[in-house]
Amino acid sequence: MAAKKAYESFSKSLIEDVHKWGCMKQTGVSLRYMMEFGSDPSDRNLLLSGQFLHKELPIRIARRAIELGTLPYGLSEKPAVLKVRDWYIDSFRDMRNFPEIKDINDEKEFTQMIKAIKVRHNNVVPTMALGVQQLKKGMDPKIVYEDLDEIHQFLDRFYMSRIGIRMLIGQHVELHKPNPPPYVVGYIHTKMSPVEVAQNASESARAICLREYGSAPEIVIYGDPSFTFPYVPTHLQLMVFELVKNSLRAVQERFMDSDKVAPPVRIVVAEGIEDVTIKISDEGGGIPRKGLPKIFTYLYSTAKNPLDEYQDLGTDDRITMAGFGYGIPISRLYAQYFGGDLQVISMEGYGTDAYLHLSRLGDSKEPLP
């Protein structure tokens, strides 16, 4: 059982180190920089990258470890949150104990270590969600979402930071791969086709809908399949998957017991000079304007929470049509991570349009909350 206070299981000097590093300035990089740097994964460059991460990752990890200890409403004391905090402090310790990276062998060892750190943190999102559930259960039901704005803002910062840490680690690890696929630089595909990614994500979402409901609405995708730009396909896949999943569910539930044919979900992929936009439109009945802010919170879901059923989260992902209500807020963070955004507009009684804005130029620096 995780100890309530960090100093009960970690040494005093470690905690002091966490506080010292948590106040140091973070350094962000842009997608374009990652792409240009990673296009030449020489020994020298991997060494430079390793040394950069050796200084940068502890700063980012320490910052979050401190915040995890000071959350309002007693969230910091929930068992699930204590578990996450321990992961962060363990990872910080691993990084700080690693000696200076002087040559390519050190760098290889370092890469193994950060790879293991990434695996350690694989289930942070569902574990934090469990912590929030534990908080909700113990709370006065009269407390409304607005009062928990502090927690929402913390989670936004926390998860955004996590996206950045995992991008940096993953990118560095990937660059060690000896035979990368063509046009790929780590996690970045320099010629990613958004239409293709949207098609794949749509098929996956549709498969889940079929599995859960026995049928699924059609999905129609408009756009130039030969248009490509540099981006991280897994990020885009995640975002489109979430949005299409939500649209399919809304349409399915609306037309399930109806004679009428379910109208298709429509996706438009548009390319501009500065922006790439992906619009996902459904006629699933929409939600009233006043209900819209709730869909971006971490405490709201119109579906049953699947976490309650799983005592042991293990390491595999369980994908369901609806879950703990994190799909939309986290998709927005992914969009914002590389300078984009996610906007959702709804027309009550008709349907919802989601706009994924991506930056075509890749010049934005990582947000560093």
Added chain:
Amino acid sequence: MAAKKATESFSKSLIEEVHKWGCMKQTGVSLRYMMEFGSKPTRRNLLISGQFLHKELPIRIARRAIELESLPYGLSEKPAVLKVRDWYLDSFRDLRSFPDIKDTNDEKEFTKMIKAIKVRHNNVVPMMALGVQQLKKGMDPKIVYKDLDEIHQFLDRFYMSRIGIRMLIGQHVELHNPNPPPHCVGYIHTKMSPLEVAQNASEDARAICLREYGSAPEINIYGDPKFTFPYVPTHLHLMVFELVKNSLRAVQERYMDSDRVAPPIRIIVTEGIEDVTIKVSDEGGGIPRSGLPKIFTYLYSTAKNPLDEYSDLGTSDTVATMAGYGYGLPISRLYARYFGGDLQMISMEGYGTDAYLHLSRLGDSQEPLP
């Protein structure tokens, strides 16, 4: 020529009164209240309404008159702005000089007077736009829109207040109409069909496009023609007209020299329990995300300014053109917000733009009182 300082042409005591009334608390009403009150335009109710306006209008007018004197960057001294300020001061004086409304005859006289006030202020928007143009001309071109945020915020408050004042006056005057059309309570149509208004506004916008370009894209409208709810048709007409006009222009300019057929503008009218939404979608090429904030400012237009051609604005309505001094969108958004709604624009660079007009179906929102 309007005097630079109000004290030069208006008495000291009047200016003091303006400052006193400008600090008093404003009272707002909701569309639902206006509708219920106005459904029984008895003499007694008209008297109560008149007495309410006699106290409320000077407060709102004085508030704006004070603001007009204290604008940044020297906007207050521009000739066009001084003219508008004088209109506000004259109207304040007319209201304050009017004696207590004691009976129906007083009330009838009062109604005539506020009707004349409304006419006096007919051209406030183009006149203020001219003042802003005068300011832009004299300014360092290096100053960007963001620096003029104070002016944008002032204009939002100023025009929102004007919408309210004209709604209150217009509503009161209309209630004297002996033969109102069926289902109408003043400016409010209790069974307004948004689909019908959208169709009319679209035809008007299309006619202008035809006149200016010689051709116009098609417009498809989807929605239930039988659906109605209480709203002010002229407001909705103005908003849909502006949005469709912009969409038509974008599509026309994109496809004018092309072999391909221009894709139609699509309008969807939807009804919910709380909200009524009207979406106007075009494939006119869109604008980059970085350019979106500018379309809601009062100083931006991608088209030539027609005002420069008109030295005498007179009292007739300004000629409607396809593009003008860039006021259509920000003012449409104010109209939407006036009764608790909103206007959102999302653009997809390289493809097109979607505009969402959100209206409140219930009509419970109080007027915004900036």
